[in-house]
Amino acid sequence: MSLRQASEKAARGAERGYSRPPGRQTATERAVASLPDETMLEPAIDDEERSAFLARVTGLRLTSLKPSEMRWLLRTVWADDEHVPLASEALSTGLSAGRRTFDQSIIGGYLSHFPVAHPAFGQLAAAVRVAAERHDWPWRERGRRWSLWEPLEGPARLGGAMLEGDQASALQRLMDAGFDSASVDAAFVQACFEAACRQAATAEGAAAERQGSCLIGLMDTVGAKSALPAVLVYALLRPWRRASPSEAHRGAVSRLLVTRIGDPRLDRSRWDRVRANLQELGLGAEAEDALAVLRRWVVRAAMREFFEIVAKTTNDPYQWAQRTKFWLAYVDAGAIDDAWMAFGPRAEQKARGLTDRDATIRHGRISTGGGAESSHSSVIISMGDLRIAEWSHNGACRFWQASDPRAPVQYQKQYDSGRLKAMTGGQGFRHISHTSNWEPRFARHIHAVTGIPHPVHGRGGW
Known part of the structure; x- marks a missing residue:
């Protein structure tokens, strides 16, 4: 008999006034009885089984329940x-x-x-203070030290x-407060993680990097494992709205967010959910500024990626160094x-394995012909109205x-080389050689x- 079936059978018996034979336990009771006295864990019982248990005890005299x-x-x-009345009575x-x-318990x-948000939470908070203080045990000191109650x-x-x-x-702090590795999913720990993220979001400089790195380390231990909490995204980006972290920290944050959520330019539905979650947390007013940081970093990484890859495949390193210096000056000024x-077939093949950031940078492909060879690459740049x-x-x-x-058009998977190498266009079109x-x-x-x-040549000249 499954645990659910045992619970339903017990519930039907209670409805009919039957009592179980002395010494017999339901599956739920056996699971509960097997728990250590001072654990915070709960038996692995699904919602249906839990509901059956609560339905059975509702209306009973609680002093008649087994311990x-x-x-x-x-x-x-x-x-x-x-079950608000039942919760109050149980307390x-x-x-x-x-x-x-x-x-x-x-x-x-x-x-x-x-x-x-529970209607009886005030009663629970008052009860837990009494429960923690009236015994000579670790919870008394833990509660006082960390204001747990x-x-x-x-x-x-x-x-x-x-x-x-x-x-x-950080994990040691949690252990000091009474949370071991098996209880880090507790809602109180998640509230602590959210509070840590909110505090880290206001940090600056070296402190912001250190705290951000700490949160990344805690992410899969304490934070949500299947998806990044929106408040963590906010904490990792907000400190850099008007400042720049080290290259290593920028890379670590970018790789994490793009790998786990997606490119903010391409995976818009996922990032819209992050925005919605931040709005629910009351952080919507600053969300766009924070998320713009990642977009800026992704664009910067794409430009640097392009110039680094071509530098490793070009036959004219001096010429390429000039182009790199010119365009990256715009990048560093935040002007792009x-x-x-977009890579030609041979260029794409050469690019593979030349960088460890390929998980964060996507690209298009250039068809051969139209004046472009398979080894050629292009970067399509947006600057203002250009x-x-x-x-x-x-x-x-x-x-x-x-x-x-x-x-x-940006973000296409396939480009016609003839269009990218066009010699004519609409009003305002120019082609300028690298002479x-x-x-x-x-x-x-x-x-x-x-x-x-x-940044160097100003308004330019002839």
Whole structure:
């Protein structure tokens, strides 16, 4: 007989006034009875089985329950707010008994579920203070040290302490507070993690890097494992709205977010869910500024990726060093809105294995013909009202108005080389060769159209 079937049978018996034979236990009771007295864990019972158990004990005189049943009731009744009278009665009965194991179960229910929105949470918070203080045991000192029984102060205090060192010290703080590796999914721990994220979001400089690294380390231990919590995304990005982290930290954060959630330019539905979650957390006002940080980093990484890959495959390193210096100056100034790489077949093959960031950078492909060889690559750049196609080999750089229907579109998987190497276009189209003194001429045209000066060449010249 399954655990669910055992629970349903017990519920039907209670409805008909039957009592089970002396010494017989339901499967639920056996699972509860097997738990250590002072654990915060609950038996692995699904919602249906839990509902059957609560239905059976509702309306009974709670003092008639077995101790194991009472312990289970005190822990599990907080999983939803459908049994408010039963929750209140369970607290009153459990506190009146004065039993250490019942008090442990009250603490377990509070920390496991931390049901701040539950109608009876105020009663639970008051009860847990009594339960923790009236025994000479570790919970008395833990509660005082970490303010565990103060719903507003506790998560902020323990969450802040988790940020004071590295991942190992953060986990030690949790252990000091009574949470072992098997109880890090407790709702109170999740509240501490959220509080830590909110505090880390306000950090600056080296402290922001250290705290961000700590949160990344805790992510799969304490944070949600299947998807990144939106508040963690916020914590990792907000400190860098008007500052720049080290290259190593920027890379670590970018790889994490793009790998786990997606490219913010391409995987928009996933990032829309992050925005919605931040809105629910009351962080919507600053969400866009924070998420814009990642987009800026992805664009920067795409541009640097392109120039690094071509540098490893070019036959003219001096020429490529000039182009790299010119375009990356715009990148470092934050003047490039977007960049999308496109490789010819041979160029794409060469690019594989040349970088460890291929998981974060996507690209398109260039069809052969139309003046482009299979070894050629192009990067399609957006700057203000300009759409630009810069090439890896000799030839002109093309400049379109972004509104020109002939301008290449970002994020395509396949590009026609003839269009990228066009010699004509709509109004405002230009093709400028990389002949002598090309940098000032490029800068002049870009400034004339966008108003953006080059960090070195300014408004350019002839």
